[in-house]
Amino acid sequence: MNKTEHDPKLPRAMICGISGFLGTNLAIGLKGRFRLSGSFCHSSLPDSLTATLGKSQLYQVDLTDRQAVKEVIAVAKPEVIFHTAALSQPDRCEGEPDLAWQVNVEGTENLLACLDPSVRFIFVSTDLVFDGRKGWYREDDQVNPLNIYAKTKLEAENRVRAWAGNYVIVRISLLYGLRYGSRVDNSFLGWLSRSLKAGQPVYLFTDQYRTCLLVQDAVEVLFRLSRQSCTGTFHLGGAERISRYEFGQKFARIFGYSPDLIRPVLMSDLPCLAARAADCSLVSEKIIQATGFAPADVDSGLRVCLKNQAKESTG
Numbered sequence: 001m002n003k004t005e006h007d008p009k010l011p012r013a014m015i016c017g018i019s020g021f022l023g024t025n026l027a028i029g030l031k032g033r034f035r036l037s038g039s040f041c042h043s044s045l046p047d048s049l050t051a052t053l054g055k056s057q058l059y060q061v062d063l064t065d066r067q068a069v070k071e072v073i074a075v076a077k078p079e080v081i082f083h084t085a086a087l088s089q090p091d092r093c094e095g096e097p098d099l100a101w102q103v104n105v106e107g108t109e110n111l112l113a114c115l116d117p118s119v120r121f122i123f124v125s126t127d128l129v130f131d132g133r134k135g136w137y138r139e140d141d142q143v144n145p146l147n148i149y150a151k152t153k154l155e156a157e158n159r160v161r162a163w164a165g166n167y168v169i170v171r172i173s174l175l176y177g178l179r180y181g182s183r184v185d186n187s188f189l190g191w192l193s194r195s196l197k198a199g200q201p202v203y204l205f206t207d208q209y210r211t212c213l214l215v216q217d218a219v220e221v222l223f224r225l226s227r228q229s230c231t232g233t234f235h236l237g238g239a240e241r242i243s244r245y246e247f248g249q250k251f252a253r254i255f256g257y258s259p260d261l262i263r264p265v266l267m268s269d270l271p272c273l274a275a276r277a278a279d280c281s282l283v284s285e286k287i288i289q290a291t292g293f294a295p296a297d298v299d300s301g302l303r304v305c306l307k308n309q310a311k312e313s314t315g
Contacts, residue, residue, distance in 0.1 A: 010035045013226070014078035016111065017085030018058070019045055021187050022124065022175060022215060026082055029219035037076045039063075041085070063107030066114070073114045080120040080226045083111060086153070090128075090274035093149035104152035109159045117165035120226055125171045127210065127237065129154045132277025135209060135241065139171075139233045139286060147274035157233070168225050173237035173282050176247075176301065177215030178308050189305060192248060196257035203265040204244040209279040211237025212247055214301035217293070224291040234290065237282035239297040247298060254302045 011034055017023040018038025030036055037057040045058065059072045063085060086104050087093055093100035108123070115121065128150040129143045145151045160167050179187050195202045213236065221236055242250075248262040267276050288294050296304070 007035070011079045012037070012077055013080040013082065014038060014073075014076050016063070016081060016083045020084055020086075020088075021177075021179060022172075022218060023082075023084045024179070025177065025215045026084070026219050026222065029216060030223060033223060034080065037078065039072060039085070063110055064102045066110040069110045070114045073111075078119060080122070081111070081115070082122045082124070082222060082226070083108065084124045086124075088126075088149065090147050090149040090276075091272055093152065094147060094273040097148045100148050100152045101155075104149075105155045105159065108156040112159065112163045112165070115165065117163075119166065121160070121163070121165055121167040122222055122226055123157070123160045123167060123169045124222075125157050125169055126150060126153050127171055127173045127235075127280040127282050128277060129157070129171060130277060130280050132208075132279045135279035135281040136283050137235065137280065138283045139235055146277055149274065150277075166229075167231060169233040170222065170225065170287070171233065171235050171282065172218060173213045173280070174210040175213050175215045175218060177305055189251065192251055193255065196252060196255075196261050199261070201261050201263050202248060203263045203270065204248040205267050205270075206243050206245040206264045207266050207278060208276060209241050209243050209281050211239075211241055211281045211284070212298055212301075213238040214296050214304060216304065217295040217301070221287060221291050221293055221295070224293060225287075228290065230290050234287040235282040235284050236287050236295070237284050238295045238301065241279075241281040242298055250298055251302055254299070254306055 013030060013034035013036055015023050015026050015038040018027055019040040023038065027036060027038060039059045039061050041062055061068050061072045063069055085107065087100050129145050130137045131144040131146055143154055145154050157169050160169055176188050179190060192202060218236060245262065245264050249259050252259040252262050284295065
């Protein structure tokens with residue numbers, strides 16, 4: 001482990017949900033900037049993550065168990081918390097609403113109950129708190145979540161706002177990038193890459209829009225927020241509004257796959273359990289002004305992913 005990880009001058013930070021896509025990328029991007037620890041529940045951890053932080057800094061804890069959370073917080077003593085843990089699959093949340101509430105709402109409340117108000121609490125929420133009827137949402141626009149996942153995240157936001165502490169709520173758009181410890185893996189890019197490499201067609205929506213965000217940009221913005229005193233709600237998305245189909249076309253061209261394998265489809269053609277919002281694009285002006293960092297457009301972000309993939313493959 002790098003000696004800077006033990007530097008007593010560095011603040012202590014905990015990543016809740018370190019086994020997830022954002023959490024593992026936070027572990028990479030924050031190394032050397034904090035004395036890091038992380039919590040996870042049921043997911044297995046990449047060996048590279050264990051090597052990065054050390055087993056003593058990784059805590060397996062169920063956030064729905066307040067006493068267990070209290071014990072971990074007492075040992076880790078974080079000064080900053082990045083709360084990325086969630087039951088985040090919309091269809092699963094729809095099928096298991098009680099579990100979604102327990103993890104996303106009660107888990108967040110349990111964490112807050114164990115913290116001193118001086119702890120900098122960075123809560124990661126979602127663009128899906130909006131119904132997608134207009135797009136380009138600002139922080140003060142009316143929320144109207146369409147599915148259980150989004151409703152639980154909104155209620156968790158409300159619990160954070162009710163906490164008399166040092167919090168920031170960041171509504172993040174659809175993330176893309178490399179999975180930590182492997183090349184493009186269990187992520188949106190991972191699914192695209194595996195399918196296209198196998199010559200399988202991929203059906204992507206032409207009528208669903210997001211402001212897709214490079215995960216490294218999310219990490220940088222969250223780090224900058226953690227070192228500032230601003231509070232409240234912020235939106236964080238990429239530089240452009242884009243459909244999943246358009247994103248897939250760009251990905252195929254930049255990564256050298258056949259764009260013909262990306263097939264257009266409407267949301268109504270592929271029904272699913274959870275209701276889907278059509279346009280949850282976010283306006284990120286407020287967070288750009290607060291942090292001085294502007295996220296990349298999709299072309300630039302995908303080229304970063306391609307470069308990072310090449311580095312891992314030569315490793």
